[in-house]
Amino acid sequence: MGRLKPLMVRQPRIFWRKNYIFALALALLLALPFIFTARFQHHVMIKVLMFAFLGCAWNIIGGYTGQVALGHAAFFGIGAYTSSLCYIWFGLNPWFGMLLGGILAVAVSAVINYPCFRLHGRYFAIATLALGMIIRLLFTNWRLVGGALGVRLPLLPESLWNFQFHTTKLPYYYIALVLCALIFAILYKIERSKLGFYFRAIKESEEAARSLGIDVAKYKLVAMSISVFFTAMAGTLYAQYVLYIDPISLMPLMTSILICVVPVLGGAGTLWGPALGAPILLIAIEYSRAWLGGGGRGVDYMIVGAIMVAIIFRPGGLTSFFQGPRFRQWWKRIRG
Amino acid sequence: MKLLEVKGLTKKFAGLVANDSLDLEVNQGEIVGLIGPNGSGKTTFFNCICGVYPVTKGSVRFEGKEITNFPAHKICKGGIARTFQLVNTLMNMTALENVMVGAFCRTTNTNRAREIAEGILEFAGLPEKKDILGGSLTIADKKRLEVARALATKPKLLLLDEAMAGLNPTEQKEAVELIRRIQREGITLLVVEHVMQVIMPLCERVVVLDAGKKIAADVPEKIANDERVIKAYLGARYYAKRATPRSE
Amino acid sequence: MLWGAIYALVAVGLSLIWGVMGVLNLAHGDFLMLGMFGAYWLATLTGIDPLIGLLIVTPAMFMLGLGIYKSLITRVVKAPRLTALLATFGLGIFLRNLAHFLWTADYRLIGNTLVGDRVITVSILGGTNFISVPKLLAAGGSLAATALLYWFIKRTKTGRALQATAMNRQAAALMGIDTERMYALAYSLGIACVGVAGVLLTNFFIIFPEVGVMFVLYALVAVTIGGFGSIQGALIGGLIIGLIESIGGFVGIPALKQVLVFAVFVIVVVLRPQGLFGWAD
Numbered sequence: 001m002g003r004l005k006p007l008m009v010r011q012p013r014i015f016w017r018k019n020y021i022f023a024l025a026l027a028l029l030l031a032l033p034f035i036f037t038a039r040f041q042h043h044v045m046i047k048v049l050m051f052a053f054l055g056c057a058w059n060i061i062g063g064y065t066g067q068v069a070l071g072h073a074a075f076f077g078i079g080a081y082t083s084s085l086c087y088i089w090f091g092l093n094p095w096f097g098m099l100l101g102g103i104l105a106v107a108v109s110a111v112i113n114y115p116c117f118r119l120h121g122r123y124f125a126i127a128t129l130a131l132g133m134i135i136r137l138l139f140t141n142w143r144l145v146g147g148a149l150g151v152r153l154p155l156l157p158e159s160l161w162n163f164q165f166h167t168t169k170l171p172y173y174y175i176a177l178v179l180c181a182l183i184f185a186i187l188y189k190i191e192r193s194k195l196g197f198y199f200r201a202i203k204e205s206e207e208a209a210r211s212l213g214i215d216v217a218k219y220k221l222v223a224m225s226i227s228v229f230f231t232a233m234a235g236t237l238y239a240q241y242v243l244y245i246d247p248i249s250l251m252p253l254m255t256s257i258l259i260c261v262v263p264v265l266g267g268a269g270t271l272w273g274p275a276l277g278a279p280i281l282l283i284a285i286e287y288s289r290a291w292l293g294g295g296g297r298g299v300d301y302m303i304v305g306a307i308m309v310a311i312i313f314r315p316g317g318l319t320s321f322f323q324g325p326r327f328r329q330w331w332k333r334i335r336g
Numbered sequence: 337m338k339l340l341e342v343k344g345l346t347k348k349f350a351g352l353v354a355n356d357s358l359d360l361e362v363n364q365g366e367i368v369g370l371i372g373p374n375g376s377g378k379t380t381f382f383n384c385i386c387g388v389y390p391v392t393k394g395s396v397r398f399e400g401k402e403i404t405n406f407p408a409h410k411i412c413k414g415g416i417a418r419t420f421q422l423v424n425t426l427m428n429m430t431a432l433e434n435v436m437v438g439a440f441c442r443t444t445n446t447n448r449a450r451e452i453a454e455g456i457l458e459f460a461g462l463p464e465k466k467d468i469l470g471g472s473l474t475i476a477d478k479k480r481l482e483v484a485r486a487l488a489t490k491p492k493l494l495l496l497d498e499a500m501a502g503l504n505p506t507e508q509k510e511a512v513e514l515i516r517r518i519q520r521e522g523i524t525l526l527v528v529e530h531v532m533q534v535i536m537p538l539c540e541r542v543v544v545l546d547a548g549k550k551i552a553a554d555v556p557e558k559i560a561n562d563e564r565v566i567k568a569y570l571g572a573r574y575y576a577k578r579a580t581p582r583s584e
Numbered sequence: 585m586l587w588g589a590i591y592a593l594v595a596v597g598l599s600l601i602w603g604v605m606g607v608l609n610l611a612h613g614d615f616l617m618l619g620m621f622g623a624y625w626l627a628t629l630t631g632i633d634p635l636i637g638l639l640i641v642t643p644a645m646f647m648l649g650l651g652i653y654k655s656l657i658t659r660v661v662k663a664p665r666l667t668a669l670l671a672t673f674g675l676g677i678f679l680r681n682l683a684h685f686l687w688t689a690d691y692r693l694i695g696n697t698l699v700g701d702r703v704i705t706v707s708i709l710g711g712t713n714f715i716s717v718p719k720l721l722a723a724g725g726s727l728a729a730t731a732l733l734y735w736f737i738k739r740t741k742t743g744r745a746l747q748a749t750a751m752n753r754q755a756a757a758l759m760g761i762d763t764e765r766m767y768a769l770a771y772s773l774g775i776a777c778v779g780v781a782g783v784l785l786t787n788f789f790i791i792f793p794e795v796g797v798m799f800v801l802y803a804l805v806a807v808t809i810g811g812f813g814s815i816q817g818a819l820i821g822g823l824i825i826g827l828i829e830s831i832g833g834f835v836g837i838p839a840l841k842q843v844l845v846f847a848v849f850v851i852v853v854v855l856r857p858q859g860l861f862g863w864a865d
Contacts, residue, residue, distance in 0.1 A: 213441035298684030308674020
């Protein structure tokens, strides 16, 4: 019956309702650090944003294009090391270092990941896993970059330009928020563009994709490059936040796994997946670690493990709960 | 004008000769049929032309230019599109999105791709199904979608691999209608088929394969009565039986 | 070099599970760890020597494998690849950290084993080499177990049923094989294997929650080199890794021998994913 009404009449109402919700969410995110003011809570919030960002980056190659990469922590590390060392050795500003880190990560990934693209799912996954391990081991044993001892960033007076803040960690939160907004916007655009369609086609059927004029290897490389570029950027953020980086805490297998689980938990290949997965996973980890007494009792990762197993009961991730008919009806109602 | 020219195409798989020195020509505007019993190498032949398999020997020329062993995506960009024997629908994308993927071959703009896709869905007779997920379509619609998707790449030559398989007679009639409409658009067709009632009225020329070799190439009426073709499909004994007049 | 045999036994279990049901059991190393802890607690609390404990732990591991299969793995088999991979990985992470939680990260060692720390001297090529008896025993035991499994798979009716199920589940079912039982059997056997390896290791190796991580990665490499789904492939793969490690140990920095193993792994995966004996997935 609604189809008889001309669209023009309905549109303004939809527009207003949906944007109302978004505006509310945004306001909440901006105000969050003032609602929860403890330092630890800020720390968790920053971590959540960082992993949401990382999850989005992984989603590009893993969720949309369907190539499960389990070695992303290596690129996270490359970003962190590049910006930090470039500052220490050449005095390069960390913001430029961030971009340079991204570029370097893309270069490295092009070389080591490209030959892996002709591998099917499982093989690609374990190949990237092994490559990630190799890179971590190399960094651990490379005296030039500090080896196992890592790199300590010199303390600078706090400023946006210096990318360091000491009295409060809040600015990191807002920087992370901006980065998240950036990557969500970019993903939104990609989803609707030729790239997005091609990525999804590759995931569904490489054979069909080729027959439709898609250069599969090239597009896998594009997806990987975008993914890795942003992953490295997050590495710089982390380095500037913690001001100390070392291979063991920066690039363990667990980080690669978390980068992958965050979007899968939320819903691989969906825009909002990482936004759902990151808070749940990270809050569970950080709080279980804090409440059950000093690190090393393993409960935090037990939860991660349990969640990873639980995903098989709902492979579509959390967003799949929002795709059922009942939710759709509810959503339609509030949209107007 | 010779659109597709295949000379001496040979394809070996570790000792098994799937295609043995095949020659084929397709002229602009024709519908050429390719028939043969199961295992005669028809799909392999398609795969060789389309760059899915590298050829062992021989050459493929399209519009006069060498395209032998070109990668599959380049061949599509060059103007040859194909469908698959086992439908290769992009399951988790809607019908419209499926066709849009094809349309993106010729444009970068999403809105333009959507327009083209909607137009082609209309042409192929699937406009109401555009928002249904590929995986939820019936087999007949999936096949139709695959043709539509291939058409979106604006091919000059369309290779159809057993488009009729799994369709009931009504659906087959509709498929033949679609193929005729495609021809009217100026697209040349090379059709692999098993269903004789479809091939004979549709094609201007028919090529017959058996065990990797070309055994006949002629107009449909002559092919239907060709002794080699009958032997290939039904066996030499049947042919002998048929040739012997039966006493009533 | 003796390590190769032990890696092989671990790899064989992994290969069996993969071959029969297509599941990459990334929790494999953590079952190794559980086997080791099983032997440890048995020895510490009841004084039963690991070599005898083998007879207790192995069936226990089999039952554990069965339990895990029935509760989780049936789902994993049906899940899409990505989530299946994460699920077995998650199981491993869970087990590892459970051990961490229950028993802390302390390194443990079983003292006073029957086998002890005896060392035999062997003269090879002029130089004298010291071979530790427990290590030799572990290697020998691993080879024996592998051989036993091989015999079981190739010569017994059940073993052949397993092979059939591995090659084509539907065909096997049509021939009257209870493929569900075969899956359960394969998984439990795989876990039992790794349990044996674990117990043998406790004679000389330290026991701690993270011990399984490197083993499962090495097993993965072994299975890749040898070919997924092939027992002899896993064996040879394991031996090759043992060899690479020895070479790496001789030539370069000890830490880099791991890099060498992984590098070989990547090269093999890229150039010949189906390995030496396996069939491509």
